[in-house]
Amino acid sequence: MIIQKTENSKLPTFDPNNFSFGDTFIDHMIICEYENGKWGDVKLVPYGPLPFTPAMMGVNYGQACFEGMKAYKDENDDIFLFRPEKNFERINKSAKRLAIPEIPREAFIDGLNALVDIDREWIPKGEGMSLYIRPVVFATEEVLKARVSNKYMFAIVATPAKSYYSAPVSVKISDYYSRSANGGVGFAKAAGNYAASFYPTQLAIDEGYDQVIWTDDATHEYFEESGTMNVFVRINDTIYTPKTSEKILDGVTRDSFLQLAERNGIDVVVGDVKVADVVAALKDGSLKEAWGVGTAVVTTRFEAIGYGDEKFALPTLADEDSFAFILKKALVDIQTNHAEDPFGWRVKVDKKY
Structure with missing residues (x-):
């Protein structure tokens, strides 16, 4: 795995008592690209935009699927994932149905652990608090042809989370x-x-x-x-x-x-x-x-x-x-x-x- 840590952490500006779910992102993300029939290196890089065009096949033909999962911090600041193997199995079940190449374990499980480990300080502690994690895979080939793509990106991003739909x-x-x-x-x-x-x-x-x-x-x-x-x-x-x-x-x-x-x-x-x-x-x-x-x-x-x-x-x-x-x-x-x-x-x- 290639690790490239950010030099400008946003953590000092993060207020765990005042944030909104879904639009506050941690410092890093996992990316891994598929091309020429194989997945490349798994990379942990600073979170940010990626260079794609409106002709990207995932946008035009819908080859995209994702998972939702969480990491939790206990009172001793230990970090736990919940049943990550189930999410790994399911994203590949989804990928198969959408004719997307199977996600490697190194990218999903190892990448997940590295991301949560390196950005563990982003995980808010307390009742209802967690880190919401979004593994996602999508077609990236730049061509307007209705067929299976030859290029994909797998990524993992994450956002601090608090209680959601607390009221009935x-x-x-x-x-x-x-x-x-x-x-x-x-x-x-x-x-x-x-x-x-x-x-x-x-x-x-x-x-x-x-x-x-x-x-x-x-x-x-x-x-x-x-x-x-x-x-x-x-x-x-x-x-x-x-x-x-x-x-x-x-x-x-x-x-x-x-x-x-x-x-x-x-x-x-x-x-x-x-x-x-x-x-x-x-x-x-x-x-x-x-x-x-x-x-x-x-x-x-x-x-x-x-x-x-x-x-x-x-x-x-x-x-x-x-x-x-x-x-x-x-x-x-x-x-x-x-x-x-x-x-x-x-x-x-x-x-x-």
Whole structure:
């Protein structure tokens, strides 16, 4: 790995008590370029712009996918990643579907560790604080031809993060738009998946909602995801969540919630979640709570769910009665080294550089 440290750190200007998520970037980034049928050297370089043109194939034909993950700092200033192998596996699953060459372990895992190690002082410490990490790969060949690119860049950038969607949100069940279809790329973290979701989400916002619950493209009778999150509903004392498929992202947080629910003795049903069943449970009061899970948010509880012209308020549960809260706390305690990790999910980043 080639290491080129910045001579002008921005860290002295960073206020961990006053920053916005997503637009404050740490001093360095990882880059690795693919050309002539192979990946080149992995480089850690100062964060900054790169020389591309509007004719870059990733911009024109959408060959781009990414991951989202976090690093955490505990009270002893030790740094931990959370299940990085899952993200490594998934970015290559996404890349394969988009005809992008497989990302080497040296670039993803070794690059990730080097970046977090060298910029460890950027990781804010405290409740809800973390470093949000974005590995991304995109086509860079400069040619306007609708085909597989011959050049790519893999990069890792990162931004300090604090609590996201701290307040409950209201969501609208989609009865027309879908985020994915059979045979498509719904299971991949393809950049285009997110672009296609923005317009329907804006329509929901215009109606007074915060997000969309996506339903299947064929009938709109089944839940799939909520916004950019996997979705869970609790009817009485059982949790229901859609099974993963070629249309639904296999979320790392989702998988962690399922294992934690089992460990906590909470009944979970993974399978088809019917819109009609959820609406009936909303009407008869048996739907106790619903929430989304994902890396950025961890958990976002829903305060209301809309369907058609109706909007249903959900019960307001005390934290100790909320499965969403119980599972989130169990997960965050593992991530931040406040609890034992019986699953082996937490990976310490050693000081090396």
